[in-house]
Amino acid sequence: MLEIKTAKTRKGKRELEKRAPKLVESGKKTLILHGTKTSGVLNAVLAQIYHLKKDCAVKYSRRNENVKPFEAGGETSLEFFSLKTDCSIFVYGSHSKKRPDNLVIGRTYDHHIYDLVEVGVENFKPMESFSYDKKLAPKEGSKPFIVFIGEGFEAVEELKHLKEVLLDLLRGEVVENLNLAGVDRAYVCAALSPNRVFFTHCALRLKKSGTVVPRMELEEVGPSMDFVLRRHRPPNESLRKEALKTSREKPKKKEKNVKKDELQGKIGSIYIPDQKVGETPLPYKAKGVKRERRESKRKNESDGSASKRKKEDS
Amino acid sequence: MEAEKQHQFDVDLGNLMAFDSYHTFPSQPPLSREDLTRQCLLKGTHLVQAIADALFTLPSIEDVDGPLVTLPPPTTKLPREKHLPKPKPPTKWEAFAKKKGIQKRKKDKIVYDEQSGTWKRRHGYDRANDEDAIPIIEAKPTDDPEEDPFAKRKENKKNRIEKQEKNRLQNLKEAAKFGALPSHIQLAATALPITGTQAAPKKVTKDELGNVAGIAATATASGGKFDKKLAGEKPQKHEGKYRKFLPVVEGTGIGSLEREQTEKILNKIISKNSHNILNVEKAVTMHNVKKEKKRRSEKGKALASATDKKLKTQKKSFKKGDSKKGKAKGK
Numbered sequence: 080m081l082e083i084k085t086a087k088t089r090k091g092k093r094e095l096e097k098r099a100p101k102l103v104e105s106g107k108k109t110l111i112l113h114g115t116k117t118s119g120v121l122n123a124v125l126a127q128i129y130h131l132k133k134d135c136a137v138k139y140s141r142r143n144e145n146v147k148p149f150e151a152g153g154e155t156s157l158e159f160f161s162l163k164t165d166c167s168i169f170v171y172g173s174h175s176k177k178r179p180d181n182l183v184i185g186r187t188y189d190h191h192i193y194d195l196v197e198v199g200v201e202n203f204k205p206m207e208s209f210s211y212d213k214k215l216a217p218k219e220g221s222k223p224f225i226v227f228i229g230e231g232f233e234a235v236e237e238l239k240h241l242k243e244v245l246l247d248l249l250r251g252e253v254v255e256n257l258n259l260a261g262v263d264r265a266y267v268c269a270a271l272s273p274n275r276v277f278f279t280h281c282a283l284r285l286k287k288s289g290t291v292v293p294r295m296e297l298e299e300v301g302p303s304m305d306f307v308l309r310r311h312r313p314p315n316e317s318l319r320k321e322a323l324k325t326s327r328e329k330p331k332k333k334e335k336n337v338k339k340d341e342l343q344g345k346i347g348s349i350y351i352p353d354q355k356v357g358e359t360p361l362p363y364k365a366k367g368v369k370r371e372r373r374e375s376k377r378k379n380e381s382d383g384s385a386s387k388r389k390k391e392d393s
Numbered sequence: 394m395e396a397e398k399q400h401q402f403d404v405d406l407g408n409l410m411a412f413d414s415y416h417t418f419p420s421q422p423p424l425s426r427e428d429l430t431r432q433c434l435l436k437g438t439h440l441v442q443a444i445a446d447a448l449f450t451l452p453s454i455e456d457v458d459g460p461l462v463t464l465p466p467p468t469t470k471l472p473r474e475k476h477l478p479k480p481k482p483p484t485k486w487e488a489f490a491k492k493k494g495i496q497k498r499k500k501d502k503i504v505y506d507e508q509s510g511t512w513k514r515r516h517g518y519d520r521a522n523d524e525d526a527i528p529i530i531e532a533k534p535t536d537d538p539e540e541d542p543f544a545k546r547k548e549n550k551k552n553r554i555e556k557q558e559k560n561r562l563q564n565l566k567e568a569a570k571f572g573a574l575p576s577h578i579q580l581a582a583t584a585l586p587i588t589g590t591q592a593a594p595k596k597v598t599k600d601e602l603g604n605v606a607g608i609a610a611t612a613t614a615s616g617g618k619f620d621k622k623l624a625g626e627k628p629q630k631h632e633g634k635y636r637k638f639l640p641v642v643e644g645t646g647i648g649s650l651e652r653e654q655t656e657k658i659l660n661k662i663i664s665k666n667s668h669n670i671l672n673v674e675k676a677v678t679m680h681n682v683k684k685e686k687k688r689r690s691e692k693g694k695a696l697a698s699a700t701d702k703k704l705k706t707q708k709k710s711f712k713k714g715d716s717k718k719g720k721a722k723g724k
Contacts (some may be wrong), residue, residue, distance in 0.1 A: 083562060084579040094579040099576030100475035107474050137408040167474035189475055202426070225410040228433065233414040242412075247471050250408050259449065262461025267437035271418050277433055283441065292449040295442045297434050314472070322472035 096164050102330050106252035107186075109136040110163045110166035112157075112172025115144050116179075118230060120203050121172040121180050127206055128170055131280065134220045135251065148164075148183050149310055154192050162190045166172045168248055178309060184244050188322045194314040196237075196244050198306040206301040215282040215298050217264035222257060224283070225249055229270030237308050238270055245278075265297060271305075279303040402443045407467025409448070411440040479573040484564040524550065652686070 086092040111129050129138045134271040146172060170184040200368025231238045249266050269277040281297040288294040336348040395661050453460035481580040504515045506521040513521035530542045610617040
């Protein structure tokens with residue numbers, strides 16, 4: 080026998096509706112996980128990825144023994160975390176002899192694993208090791224420029240996949256309006272060889288150029304690292320088709336206080352508060368009244384002067 | 394040169410992304426780390442400039458915080474994180490109304506109340522034509538005098554509410570089939586908490602089924618002993634506890650068993666209290682009891698009447714011992 084369970088409070092209902100599938104999706108949250116064993120370098124990498132995506136990221140700081148993304152049966156715990164935190168991108172760091180400084184970036188679709196990319200981190204330079212003018216530091220939550228350099232991103236299948244995953248991870252929220260005063264950061268990804276990608280985070284310095292478009296300069300602020308490609312699992316073809324579907328409909332915005340009448344067409348209602356006309360004192364500021372006042376003043380002055388003349392004459 | 398460079402870049406303004414697919418890093422002369430980084434940043438500067446060229450030439454709206462630009466939709470397709478919301482299937486009434494051509498029309502909020510003679514709201518507190526507000530119900534000639542009309546009305550209302558809830562549950566089940574259940578509603582037995590998707594049914598193992606069937610088989614009056622067996626059903630190997638009883642009548646050689654059991658019990662009793670000070674009187678009494686038992690066994694059946702009475706007492710003590718051992722075995 081089934082029974083109907085609903086949220087008990089309005090707030091709970093709103094939270095559940097936020098997690099419902101939407102017609103147009105705006106952004107994806109990121110879940111950052113630690114493996115059974117991590118190294119100092121990897122802890123720093125995960126901490127700084129969290130720092131870059133702070134407003135739309137969730138960080139789990141305990142070690143997870145059940146999370147093994149590439150092995151059969153190791154996805155259940157990961158999918159549960161995805162469901163619980165409502166994140167659809169996860170970054171999982173682990174360290175072992177076979178795969179040192181290992182980073183797995185993956186995405187979920189309907190809280191099931193969609194695809195996975197495994198990279199190794201080398202030549203890591205943290206944010207603190209860069210020295211630059213602190214006025215240039217990027218603001219938290221600003222939308223970044225993302226740059227991919229190299230023919231490998233088109234020729235090599237793994238690099239193409241990594242490019243898509245990195246773009247999904249780094250772009251943040253899809254926005255319609257952008258404030259040009261707020262552009263201040265850029266990510267640079269360069270394919271140095273078929274299995275190595277240079278990644279760095281830069282601040283933008285906007286210089287005067289004499290035209291509408293300013294001259295852009297990059298200032299490296301870190302973190303900076305090399306990604307060495309290891310394993311990857313592309314998505315299932317049918318699942319990919321389903322995930323790439325978009326709807327042409329747009330969510331309808333509710334028109335308030337508008338009715339339709341067969342005779343008059345559209346009728347709108349405008350709220351006007353009660354007006355107490357009899358009690359309101361009228362403002363005495365009309366220009367016409369001012370002119371009349373000035374003329375009456377002149378008449379009074381002339382009368383005064385006339386009276387003075389009369390006195391002098393007598 | 395700039396035109397050529399401009400032509401080579403792929404710029405996606407919706408994602409603020411640029412991609413240069415023609416650049417090749419030379420691998421033959423191995424560059425140092427700093428040179429490689431500098432080259433990447435130089436190339437990155439060109440691409441960022443390309444994005445800025447496209448971005449700052451868009452028409453902008455002046456705002457207090459700065460110029461606002463409307464970005465075009467992204468051209469790079471990325472997968473969604475959840476499926477598209479599925480349209481809700483029509484409810485039973487909606488399907489019927491469509492079939493019959495019944496048009497939906499709005500009802501007035503204010504309805505005339507016959508009881509009080511005023512206009513009242515249709516729903517809610519102090520509603521119009523409220524059954525609970527009727528103080529007197531006129532009886533008809535056909536009414537049953539045993540029946541309470543007020544209780545009947547309450548019962549009818551309760552039945553209506555139950556029917557409404559049943560219909561609502563049926564409509565939600567139908568919506569759940571198409572995966573279009575509302576996100577804040579969960580059908581309790583089968584649904585996962587948040588997304589409302591169907592949970593996979595658990596697989597029951599063969600052993601579990603066997604255990605459940607075995608438990609059910611002993612639910613008859615005879616405890617399953619005289620029931621018909623199903624085809625291929627094997628009899629139970631072991632039905633109950635293992636218990637042993639010593640024979641009632643003594644024979645040659647059986648006395649030693651009794652003696653062994655008795656000594657075991659006595660040793661247990663003594664060993665339990667070994668840390669206490671030895672009670673001399675109890676010890677002497679136990680010793681005497683042992684001696685008497687030896688004498689009786691030696692005499693045998695010489696004194697029949699006396700042995701009968703004494704044997705009865707012995708039986709009682711043995712039964713107690715048996716019960717203790719039985720419990721121990723049960724554990």
